[in-house]
Amino acid sequence: MRHSTVSTSPDQESGALSTSSNTRSRHSMRRTGRLTLLVLAGALLVSCADAKSDTLQPKSELARDIHFLTKFSGWLAAIIGLLVGAAVVFLIFKFRERKHDDGSLPKQVHGHTKAEVGWTIAPAVLLAVLAVVSIPTIFDLVDQPEGAIEIRVEGQQWWWQYSYDLDGDGHYEIVTANDIVFPAGQDINLEITSNDVIHSFWVPELNGKKDAVPGRVHEWRIQADEPGEYWGVCTEYCGLSHADMRIRAVALSDGDWNAWVASQQVAATVPGQSFLPGSEEEDVREGYELFQLHCASCHIVNGVFEAAAENPVPLLAGVAPNLTHLMSRTSFAGAIFDLYNEDGSLNEADLTAWIRDAPSQKPLDPDNQQGMLSFVDSLNDEDVQDLVAYLSTLGDRTPTSS
């Protein structure tokens, strides 16, 4: 409730700011700098509507709690800043040395102890208020309600893996990548860690960020009010492709969520042998065989290719995305590409380019075991088409991702 009352004011206030700055600007060029500031301050308060990962448009209770504190401290800062700014502008005009000054000295004031004690205590009191208002939220954010769905979040160069232990037996029934899928309207407990360097998990509309540190497991929580797609990005600098380590949070309705959970637990099957040359079945089978040859040493497909679960994967992180239900996702390659076009068809152009030569699509360093190899020399166009045909059989599209 407190949130709604505060959030109505910014637009009116920013309007007021720019009018007052208009009248001021007539006086003198010297105010240009200050005017710029006021305009920027005004613009700061009017948030951009089309941003897809905007902290100013919270979509969960947690994000709203934080947003309240941002606004509270922001207004406090803005008021003090405007008072100081007004004082500076005032004294610039009031106390400037006049053209025909007699050269006499102004009153020599060396200090005023009472005033100085006063302006030491006043900010201390204001800050104490800020501390009392804000510190409880620190504890709220890490609070993990019992019985909530728990997702293990693992960062690695340069993508995110999400694992779900649905029955609490210590075994992850669902392992997926790029899209973190969860039901809307409830608390989701996260266990965040890393398989290589430090990353940070951040979906601005759902909560603040939490670092993923190798060797440590950090507890965090997210929620989403409504089903939908929310974007995020890794926010701890993690090397070459840090900018391309993105996050899609996909919140589902309860029905969709149950369907998703059920379908994700179905293992893949080996495609049948086809005897029709040029048929789709033959392409899929060819792709399956190529996958075995080129992809299976890193990627797992549950029930079909599990070598990567047993043998060491030739990557610093030691893990590559599990592709069992690839087609149920909205994105690939660290969530930098949409898996589907706007018309609902598979984004074959980017997927083909990615399989053929991943390092040309996203900065990777496969020579140093950081990211996917280029297959330019080992796969021809037809091979890549066959692989795409095989991959498109892995999993079904999730209903809300359309």
Next chain:
Amino acid sequence: MAIIEEEPQLLELESGEPSAPVPRDLGVFARPKSTTGWRSWIFTVDHKKIGIMYGVVAMFWFFWGGVEALLVRSQLASPNGEILSAAAYNQAFTMHGTTMVFLVIMPLAAAFANYMVPLQIGARDVAFPRLNALGLWIFVFAGIFLNLSWFTGGGADCGWFCYSPNSGLAYSSGSGVDYYALGLQIAGIASLVGAINLIVTILNMRAPGMDLRIMPIFTWMVLVTQFLLLFAIPVITVALFLLTFDRSFDANFFNVDQGADPLLWQHLFWIFGHPEVYILILPSFGIVSETLPVFSRKPLFGYSFVVFSGIGIGFMGWGVWAHHMFASGLGPVSVAAFSATTMFIAVPTGVKILNWIATMWGGKLRFTVPMMFSISLVSMFTIGGLSGVMHSVAAADTQQTDTYFIVAHFHYVLFGGALMGLFAGMYYWWPKAFGHHLGTGLGKTHFWLVLIGFNMSFGPMHILGLQGQARRTYRYDENLGLDFWNMVATIGAFVILIGMLVFAYNIFRSAKQYKSGEIPRAEADPWDGRTLEWAIPSPAPEHNFDYVPVVTELDDFWHKKYQEDEDGKVVKIADGNDIAQKGDQHPHLPSPSYWPVVLAFGFPLVALGVIYNLAISAVGLIVIIGAIYGWTLEPPTDPDDGHDHEGHEDSGDGTDAGDASTDTEEEEAANV
């Protein structure tokens, strides 16, 4: 304070008594004699020349750091920029931050400290002139060494904070991080040498009568800064050693597989890194605390509050480091504690700002260029300080940290604060250092372009950060609504560039005009100053003071010009330029030396050896040890030095400046 004013005579040898005879057969141990040409700069131990060289070298790196910044901004001008590759972008932002912090702002502050502190306290040089030269040359070689990495496979790509384990050999296999770790290590030695020298100078070499309660405010802030350096540099030294040992000698300090906790690096880095922030800003606070009273024609409001708030910042600065780590997984209790300490460090900072405003209040403000930069520090730093208070709200910081909101914040503090103050200092003290003013018209153009460009560039970053733009990302998606403000920020960066070009032209033009006689030599006291540096001619003569002034009160020089008449009204009794010293004496001065630059050259060799082959380190060590021997065997002064007319030689143990200042005790008594 148990610092007692010592009578300087104690150091003096009996007049006429020669010191131990100096063997002349080894010419290499003679001291250099050149007083002109490049040799007079390379081998100088004059604090003023050293200060100027700090400034020149820092401005060169400022240009280079600016190029890196413009590359970054060009890349981000529009979504999915393609000017730089991801690898090049990562190096550019890493080296931009590292350069601006370690090679620009710190040495610029060192330039002012070196040049101005002895003048403000009435000394002829710093306590250890040769160590002073050593500090400069170590810094010069550290900068060159750091940037050598561009020619050996690329600069560091780990961010200026270089978090482990991303800085480890497995994840950053080029030599850039090695250059970073060893280069900062070398720069740290320079800072430590300088810190010890300035602390001893300030505590021991003040003019008679200048106790700490009436010491100039800039000197005070320099003193606090040097203590911060003295305690902060060892922490980063340890951290960098651990990193170097991990990378070069297979140690496991940050190897997670062997049980290391990567947060160790973060704690060490920020225990250094937060005091470092105050190391960067306090000298500028000192500068504007000098300029605002001069150009308001009023004393500093609440001198002791400003001093004590500076000391308070110095102490409290050690208790807030974990606010850089609110998202890194500390427990909520630690986060809450550091959140609270961070809020309260705003108090002493706020006190300073209000005292500055009170200083101007009721004054007669003269809008000279240094005054304009000073006022812009007061207002721009306030914005940065207030966004800092927003970060101190730890829960809100989880949305702000590692976004452009933080980038905006620390640029308002470091550019809007530290750099604006340093520019104020440049325009203010330029006539004292170079004998002529910088052009006022060009100066004002410079000021307005920088102020406008700065706000265009960094103001919008507040918005971008809150809209979710992450830091250190070489590209951003076009669907995020970030295009407009990024373009504005980039245009702003180029406006700053134009402003800085105007500044460079101003330096060039005014120097040329001064040489050709178009603009006159600056007077001793052009601004109606308050402190002792204005009591000597411009440019400052080599020996600084003809006689050592005796100080009786705060702003002593000003009180020699203005006094109360019978009615209690403050009136002018003398013109500063008339009562200033003439600079026509030729007291004995410390001799130049070859060894500081030779000794300094050993350090990059040792460091190169750690990266490539320890044999090079051995050569470096030999250079260092040889130079130390040369240093100690060096004759105290050149026997042919024409200045030792009084027939005595200084002790050559580094206290020669203090000694030098005693030469004219009698003249001083006569003059006062």
